[in-house]
Amino acid sequence: MDCPLCPASAEQIIWEDGRCRVIRVDDDAHPGFCRVIWNEHVTEMSDLLPADRRHLLDVVLATETALRTLLHPDKINLASFGNMVPHLHWHVIPRYRDDRHFPESVWGPAQRQGAVHAAADPVALARAIDSALAAQA
């Protein structure tokens, strides 16, 4: 099977360990958008062993905490769909009241041209993810 998320090609990796990676998503309207990808090709959260499930969610929530600390968004959106690419990954999206889609999801209809809020600095984001993981442990 030809899965685009199995190889980590053409990705800007922000943070990684042996099990998963956090990448920056290339989205003009939402530059702060990050994705957490489980390295192994698995489809659903409930296919993971309990310890792996916990680890992936810890990384997702550490990414949420790091984005809140660095960017102060109005809201965080979390989602795991996999309808188009059934390889387990999470969207972690800082949202702002004046962004292109608010209060719709970023997959919904645009509401306005929208303000574009800067992405986090990748090095600062990696450090903030490490700090949040240490605080959760």
Place this chain on the structure above:
Amino acid sequence: MDCPLCPASAEQIIWEDGRCRVIRVDDDAHPGFCRVIWNEHVTEMSDLLPADRRHLLDVVLATETALRTLLHPDKINLASFGNMVPHLHWHVIPRYRDDRHFPESVWGPAQRQGAVHAAADPVALARAIDSALAAQA
């Protein structure tokens, strides 16, 4: 503040404990759609204490497991947005290749009229959530 999720009014509650509840979402195109609502008015996952965070995610994933067991969907979609109602809640949605929005999210554009797949029986779903929680413990 007038939050529509603080009181559990006009909800079909499938499962609950002292901290959160699983309800059936009234969605004609996606009858299996469930929502897991944290009872206390909190905005983000990272606002919860670690034990509460873990508990809520355990219930979300037990709901995923229960829906997979009973309905055999092609995919599960998980999402926590809160842009419209900033009271912590999770969408747990069984998805089918022939449903109205697949492979788009249910907040995206409709792709077709779409097949309507039955919801789970509420009593069987409550039991399956209990079983999944016991298996996770």
